[in-house]
Amino acid sequence: MKNFNEKVFKAITHIAALFTIACLGGIIITIFHEGFPILKYAGLIEFFGVEWHPTHFPADFGITALIIGSVVVTIGALLIAIPFGVGSAIYISEIAGNRTKEIIKPIIELLAGIPSVVYGLFGMAFLAPFLIKVFGIPNGLNALSASIILGVMVIPIISSMSEDALSSVPKSLREASLALGATKWETIIKVVLPAAKTGVMGSIILGFGRAIGETMVVIMVAGGAAQIPTSLFQPVRPMTAAVASEMGETVIGSPHFHALYGISVVLFIITFITNFITEFVFLKRRNK
């Protein structure tokens, strides 16, 4: 009987694992199957061209401006989120007393629970007019405002994961460093942070994935202009925004439809590569 239970349990978990793989497989097959036909209409060079006018006649399906839009807001978000995320992680793990820690940690994690549409509304109704006033720019929905909102969204991811990594650094390392006469600051920067490097890098890559995949916020805040921006104050149209806002109205099976799936393929490849890097580079090093 015990053996039987054991087997059932094993089978259930096995099915659960297979289910996830099956879903992933289904998604991969669908996006590649629907995405590749765009090359029949546009060709690889045109597909990576600059002009995105999918409903114009004749249509242009160049997605470079969309890719650059995604990259710009993602890098912008990370530039904001890394200092604040890692900084707060260091404070919570190394500096704050137990009571402050108990207050700050849940508050930062609460940020992660706010739905993205709320962030988007905040960006549209508050941040955009604010940026117009502060910088005297004509338009508040731009790459900068999207970066700021995305950055704030990514902070809790980086913060809580980095904090876990910092906390798991053995106490003996810190004590050894302090015993050798290093200050607290030197200990954190030169001993604890390098020891927790894998975890911190992992949190940044996870934050990158969150930022590049986020859709609602960029639809609402990035401005949506399919152009290569020459400054942070210009509107951009990240890939996710293009797919989500255009898919609903496009004719199934049309070149535009396949182009949107083509964008999904590119997005998939980008996230796949980042996950691949995390898995192999960082985990391998940890195993050594």
Add this chain to the structure above:
Amino acid sequence: MKNKFEKIVLLSIVMMLLLTPCFAKRNKVTIAGSTTVLPIAQATAEIFMDNNPEVNISVRGGGSSVGIASIMAGTVDIGNASRHIKTKELVAARESGINPVEHIVANDGIAVVLHIDNSVKALTMVQLKDIYVGKIQNWKEVGGKNLPIVVISRDVSSGTFEVFNKLVLKGAKSVDGALMLASNNAVVTTISSTPGAIGYAGLGYITNKVKAIPINKVMPTVKTIQTKKYPISRTLHMYTNGVPKGLVKKYINFVLSPEGQAIIEEQGFIKID
């Protein structure tokens, strides 16, 4: 006894399931076509089905050309189009023995909207086009303050964009830096907080936080859109093969009735005169 009762219930359920397709087939209306007319067709069909539970209406999008092509192919009962049927299509339809009949079901008008503090009081269609293609980039060129124009447009696949693109841009590409927003509400909200903005939205979405301006000296109102005096307006159509009969007739009459027109107004369109 109990067992017998259960059997009867089960049997009747099975019978009902088997018979449903037969009933459904008889009371089915199929609609396809323009994505602009889609919300009208969907909303009216829902209420119509609530009022007549035995009827089943299926509504699909596809675009105006698909709507008219489906009528010509006889695959649907009603084909929706946000434009009139073209002469070429009419000739082809007649040749294959189909007689498309047009029903105007709603009016659609798009207001041009500026920030409330903008001193520009009116624009012409030519100025509007020049602004949207990027030829005019500062409000001082059309009699306003020295302020860069922030061009706001709708997502390229929205019905609103389609009308604006056709009636104002006449097929030209809008300027690359134009903001593309996902909804009429987003356009109005953004304009209300952006001093240099210009945008467009369905008449029903205009709030008192922004200002709609006259185009070619005509102010967008329900009246000017109904009479087509306002230049950025058009009629929306449903096409049937021949004069509608039976259920199709009943449905179209419902759409044209005061109740149907009220639903259309709820969807942000203008009722027919």
